Every structure is written in C-alpha cells, then in structure tokens.
Amino acid sequence: MSADDVPLIPREVLFGNPERVSPELSPDGRHLGWLAPAGGVLNVWVAPVDDLAAAAVVTDDRDRGIRSFSWAHDGATLLYVQDRGGDENWRVYGVDVATATTRDLTPFEGVQARLVALDKRHPGRVLVGLNRDNPELHDVYSLDLASGSLTKVADNPGFIGWVADADFDVRAALAPTPDGGTMLMVRDAGSAGGEWRPLLTAGPADALATAPLAFSSDGSTLVAISSVGADTGRLVRLDVATGDVLEVLAADPAADVADVELHPDTKEVQVVSFIKARTELVVLDPGIAGDIDALAELAHGDLHLISRDDADRRWLSAHVPDDGPIVYHLWDRASREARRLFTHQPALEAYELASMEPFSITARDGLTLHGYVTWPTTVAPGARRDLPAVLVVHGGPWARDQWGFDAEAQWLANRGYLCIQVNFRGSTGYGKAFVNAGDREWGGRMHDDLIDTVSWAVDQGYADRARVAIFGGSYGGYAALVGAAFTPSVFAAAVDIVGPSNLITLIRSVPPYWAPLLAQFHNRVGNPDTEEEFLWSRSPLSRAADITVPLIIAQGANDPRVKQAESEQIVAALVAAGIDHQYLLFPDEGHGFAKPENRLRFYAAAEEFLARHLGGRAEP
Numbered sequence: 001m002s003a004d005d006v007p008l009i010p011r012e013v014l015f016g017n018p019e020r021v022s023p024e025l026s027p028d029g030r031h032l033g034w035l036a037p038a039g040g041v042l043n044v045w046v047a048p049v050d051d052l053a054a055a056a057v058v059t060d061d062r063d064r065g066i067r068s069f070s071w072a073h074d075g076a077t078l079l080y081v082q083d084r085g086g087d088e089n090w091r092v093y094g095v096d097v098a099t100a101t102t103r104d105l106t107p108f109e110g111v112q113a114r115l116v117a118l119d120k121r122h123p124g125r126v127l128v129g130l131n132r133d134n135p136e137l138h139d140v141y142s143l144d145l146a147s148g149s150l151t152k153v154a155d156n157p158g159f160i161g162w163v164a165d166a167d168f169d170v171r172a173a174l175a176p177t178p179d180g181g182t183m184l185m186v187r188d189a190g191s192a193g194g195e196w197r198p199l200l201t202a203g204p205a206d207a208l209a210t211a212p213l214a215f216s217s218d219g220s221t222l223v224a225i226s227s228v229g230a231d232t233g234r235l236v237r238l239d240v241a242t243g244d245v246l247e248v249l250a251a252d253p254a255a256d257v258a259d260v261e262l263h264p265d266t267k268e269v270q271v272v273s274f275i276k277a278r279t280e281l282v283v284l285d286p287g288i289a290g291d292i293d294a295l296a297e298l299a300h301g302d303l304h305l306i307s308r309d310d311a312d313r314r315w316l317s318a319h320v321p322d323d324g325p326i327v328y329h330l331w332d333r334a335s336r337e338a339r340r341l342f343t344h345q346p347a348l349e350a351y352e353l354a355s356m357e358p359f360s361i362t363a364r365d366g367l368t369l370h371g372y373v374t375w376p377t378t379v380a381p382g383a384r385r386d387l388p389a390v391l392v393v394h395g396g397p398w399a400r401d402q403w404g405f406d407a408e409a410q411w412l413a414n415r416g417y418l419c420i421q422v423n424f425r426g427s428t429g430y431g432k433a434f435v436n437a438g439d440r441e442w443g444g445r446m447h448d449d450l451i452d453t454v455s456w457a458v459d460q461g462y463a464d465r466a467r468v469a470i471f472g473g474s475y476g477g478y479a480a481l482v483g484a485a486f487t488p489s490v491f492a493a494a495v496d497i498v499g500p501s502n503l504i505t506l507i508r509s510v511p512p513y514w515a516p517l518l519a520q521f522h523n524r525v526g527n528p529d530t531e532e533e534f535l536w537s538r539s540p541l542s543r544a545a546d547i548t549v550p551l552i553i554a555q556g557a558n559d560p561r562v563k564q565a566e567s568e569q570i571v572a573a574l575v576a577a578g579i580d581h582q583y584l585l586f587p588d589e590g591h592g593f594a595k596p597e598n599r600l601r602f603y604a605a606a607e608e609f610l611a612r613h614l615g616g617r618a619e620p
Contacts, residue, residue: 029309073123086590135512180523209233277358322356354413371422389463395474424449443538473497481540501570544573556589
C-alpha cells in the first residue's frame with residue numbers, strides 16, 4: 001500500500017459542521033430534534049419521528065452555532081445556551097417549536113446562566129443558575145416557561161453544584177472547602193431557604209471523584225459518586241438523615257464511575273458505565289437488560305444511551321466506533337423494533353478510516369499509563385516502522401482520552417502520521433491515586449509521562465525519533481509549550497491551542513466563577529501568592545529562550561479561561577529570540593474554535609506546518 005492509494009479526507013469532512021448530530025426525543029416521543037447546519041451554522045431542526053424528511057429548522061443562530069439543546073418537558077419548548085464570541089457568559093434561550101420563535105430567557109449583560117434541572121413532574125418550569133448578584137456564585141432561579149418570569153429559590157453561600165429533589169426543591173449541593181476538598185451539603189425536604197448541613201466530607205484527595213447525582217423519589221436517600229473509603233469513584237446510596245452509605249451500587253477496582261442512567265420516575269439506577277480501554281456498561285435493572293442487549297447488537301462501536309421519552313417507551317442510542325461516523329438508532333421498547341436514523345457525518349463512509357488501538361506502558365517511576373495509538377492509513381500493518389508521529393495531549397488536565405471516533409486522530413492517520421494519545425498522571429477515570437499523582441506535577445512528572453510515551457513508541461520501532469511533534473489544546477497546549485521549552489531535543493515541532501504560558505498569570509486571571517475552586521488549583525498546580533518561584537519554574541515562558549523547535553500558537557481573543565495575554569507573552573518572547581513560529585489569533589473565538597471556518601483555517605495551517613516539519617501529506 002502506498003500513500004497515493006489512500007485518498008485524502010477533506011478537512012471539511014473532518015472539521016466542518018456535521019450533517020446531523022445530537023438527536024433528542026420530544027417528551028411525548030412523537031418528534032425528534034437534532035443539530036444540523038442552516039446557512040452554514042449549526043441550528044436545531046425538528047421532525048416527526050415517523051417522517052424525518054419533513055424536518056424544519058426552528059432556530060435562527062447566524063453566528064457561533066448551537067452546540068447543545070434540550071426539550072423542556074412541556075413538549076412545546078426547546079432550550080439552548082449561547083454566548084457571544086466565546087466569552088462564556090451563556091444565556092438561556094427558549095424556542096417555541098410550533099412558531100419557531102426564540103426568546104432570550106436570561107437577558108442580563110455580563111451574567112453567566114446555567115441549566116440546573118429539568119423534570120417531567122414539573123413540565124412548565126426549569127431551574128437555572130445565574131451569577132447576577134455575585135459573579136463568583138450562581139444562585140438558583142425557577143424559570144416559568146410560559147411567562148418567562150424568574151424567581152430565586154436558592155441563595156448560594158459558596159456552592160459549586162446543585163441537585164433538586166422530586167418536588168423541585170434544591171436540597172443537595174457541593175461546597176468547596178479551604179483545603180481544596182469538597183463537602184456534600186443537604187437540607188430537609190420542603191425547607192427551601194432552610195439550613196444546610198454536611199452529609200459527606202471529601203478531602204482534597206477525593207474532591208475530583210465525589211458528586212451528588214439524584215434523590216430517591218421519596219427524598220430519603222441520595223445517589224452519589226464518591227471515592228471516599230476507596231481508590232476509585234464508586235456509585236453509592238447515602239442516607240440523607242445520617243450520611244451513612246446504605247449501599248454500594250456499582251464499583252470497579254480499576255476505573256471510576258463515568259456515567260449513570262436513572263429511571264425517569266423512580267430515579268433508581270438502571271445502567272452504570274465505566275471507561276477502561278473502551279466503555280463498559282453494567283446493567284443494574286434486570287427489566288431493561290434485554291433492551292440493552294438488543295441495542296448492543298445494532299452496530300459496531302461503544303453503545304451510549306442518549307435520550308428517552310417521558311413514557312420510557314422510545315429510546316435513542318448512539319454507537320460510537322473508532323473507524324466510522326457515529327450511528328443513531330430509535331428503539332421502541334414495546335414492539336422491540338429498532339430503526340437506524342442517521343450518522344453524524346455520512347461523508348466519512350466514503351473513506352478508509354483508521355483503527356484506534358489501546359496500549360499500556362510503565363512510566364519511569366513504575367506508574368502504569370494507558371493510552372491509544374491510531375496508525376496511519378497510508379502504511380500497511382507490516383510496514384509500521386519509523387513513522388512520523390504526533391503526540392496529541394488532552395486538555396483539562398482533569399479529563400481523559402477514550403476510544404471512539406476522534407476527528408484529529410483520523411486526520412493525522414490519514415495524513416501519514418502515527419497519532420499517540422496517553423492518559424498521563426492527573427488524568428481522570430483511573431482512581432484517585434492516579435489523578436492525585438499529578439498534583440503539583442505540571443511541567444514535572446506529568447511531562448515525564450509524555451516523554452516516556454514518546455520513548456516507548458521509538459523503542460518499539462513505531463516512531464522515528466527525529467520526526468515527532470507535540471500537539472494539544474488548553475492543558476495540552478501548555479504541554480506543547482513545555483515540550484518546546486523544556487525538552488526541545490525530543491520534538492521536531494509543537495502546536496499549542498489556547499495553552500497557558502505562565503502559570504502565575506493563569507491562576508491569577510481565572511474567571512470569577514472559578515474563584516470557589518481556587519483552593520483546588522492551589523493544591524494541584526500551586527499557589528502564586530506563596531509559590532511564585534515554583535510556578536515560574538514550571539512555566540514555559542520562563543524558558544522560552546531554550547526553544548529551538550518551530551511552533552504554531554493559536555488563541556481565541558475572548559477566552560475567559562486562558563486569556564489572550566498567555567499567548568501574547570510567549571509570542572513576544574519568541575519574536576525577541578528570533579524563534580520560528582506562527583501565531584493565529586481568532587478575534588471571534590474563546591477557549592477553542594466554535595466556528596467551522598475558524599477550525600478549517602487552523603487545521604489548514606497546522607496541516608501545512610506538520611507536513612513541512614515531519615514530512616506527512618497535506619491537502620492542497
């Protein structure tokens with residue numbers, strides 16, 4: 001097989017708008033909504049379930065595109081959030097499906113709105129969070145969908161998350177503690193405005209794997225994820241009166257609970273997912289085991305349950321493969337019939353896509369690391385030697401890579417590169433010992449894990465040591481800058497997307513609504529007020545003069561998390577030192593690229609850059 005035998009997948013297919021994505025059933029199960037382009041911008045379309053060809057667009061976004069939406073339980077309203085230019089001051093919009101008219105339901109300048117809860121038992125109301133009174137804290141408001149009126153139902157004394165019970169009373173919350181941990185707080189039923197009391201304390205080691213999920217239908221117990229008393233995040237049932245763990249509902253010694261499906265009426269746990277090499281579903285409700293088994297057989301890829309109607313008769317599922325588009329099905333539980341609806345990007349089916357293969361390695365200090373390699377489609381399996389490679393580093397860093405369709409991995413594989421993704425220490429999903437091993441290791445052992453992964457790929461003969469690039473966004477962008485500044489001999493090139501260059505200025509300039517989480521940042525990264533020298537030593541800007549490899553730096557001008565100054569600082573240092581670089585500033589973007597035209601501009605530049613420095617292919 002030669003490279004000429006494998007057609008280039010157009011960047012438009014990989015990074016442009018999907019054809020149809022994110023379907024959701026209406027509460028009565030008779031209509032389907034999804035996201036699709038209208039005038040080149042993602043909007044919400046609606047059609048009868050039995051006649052998708054009759055679809056009509058019901059929103060009119062002409063700028064950034066709608067990225068998610070929900071049906072309100074009144075069946076007449078769609079809800080979505082949108083910001084301006086990537087500033088993350090989200091507003092909640094309501095769409096009358098019948099008339100396709102849109103209302104701004106939170107029309108407040110400089111205020112961030114969040115959807116807190118929707119419930120079939122309260123079809124005319126929605127709970128939203130607004131930081132109107134204090135930019136650091138979101139109070140909870142009841143939004144009446146008919147009138148648009150907002151009524152405050154919970155003042156925020158310092159919480160970062162909320163859970164309502166069956167009566168739509170806000171009764172559980174997470175409170176950050178000064179040591180970087182969290183405390184699960186509750187209050188009694190019917191006590192809106194009443195006293196909060198602690199139910200479960202999660203110290204700093206457990207903070208990232210502890211969260212309340214849902215009250216039982218009678219409000220006496222609370223289902224939560226918690227790693228307290230274990231290494232991994234387990235699904236537990238807590239007694240609301242005492243805080244006692246009444247039952248461990250699901251647990252895995254190697255992985256945290258990743259997702260939970262609850263019965264829409266009883267709130268009993270039906271399905272739990274764990275992400276290991278792939279996503280694994282554990283069915284706890286025998287009454288739906290047959291449904292899950294039938295759905296699992298419908299298509300190749302990992303099964304995800306994504307929507308159901310209020311009667312729990314019709315379900316929507318998604319199968320996410322590694323080597324093809326996402327496939328959506330409608331499942332009728334009564335008739336036990338499935339109907340294939342569509343894929344998110346049918347144009348992908350015309351091309352040869354690559355497989356994503358899990359791997360595990362041992363880091364230099366003995367820690368086991370897991371990741372994925374995606375092989376170039378231009379190379380036969382027997383010729384997988386001395387390949388140009390791109391190490392793609394995920395953001396967060398408190399997140400993880402997982403198996404499934406990945407547009408960047410497919411792009412790199414199609415262009416002739418070995419794509420390497422590793423879940424370095426500090427990544428989530430593998431238990432608290434693993435995530436906490438990344439504390440205060442930005443630019444330290446977290447980076448060692450990346451270097452050890454490159455060394456493994458080279459030692460196996462897979463990668464050409466002289467042709468390895470590092471590429472990433474957010475934390476991954478920081479890692480790319482660290483790779484260029486701290487270990488320039490390892491990499492031939494670096495690509496940084498919205499990555500911080502100075503940890504001191506990063507932490508000092510976080511958006512106000514991140515203020516409750518600052519203690520966690522201080523624990524896991526460092527405290528600029530007491531550890532300025534340490535943070536400077538872990539900042540790529542401190543060693544910009546050591547950079548010898550070419551870079552691309554891409555930045556959104558309106559990014560509230562990693563400010564434009566983070567890129568401007570390192571660019572100024574590169575200019576002063578005469579270091580080869582390209583700076584792409586997007587004036588209408590924030591933390592990443594929402595607009596397809598901006599994504600395409602970036603990936604075109606990155607493709608040419610990688611081809612020039614690593615020798616891969618590029619689309620004309």
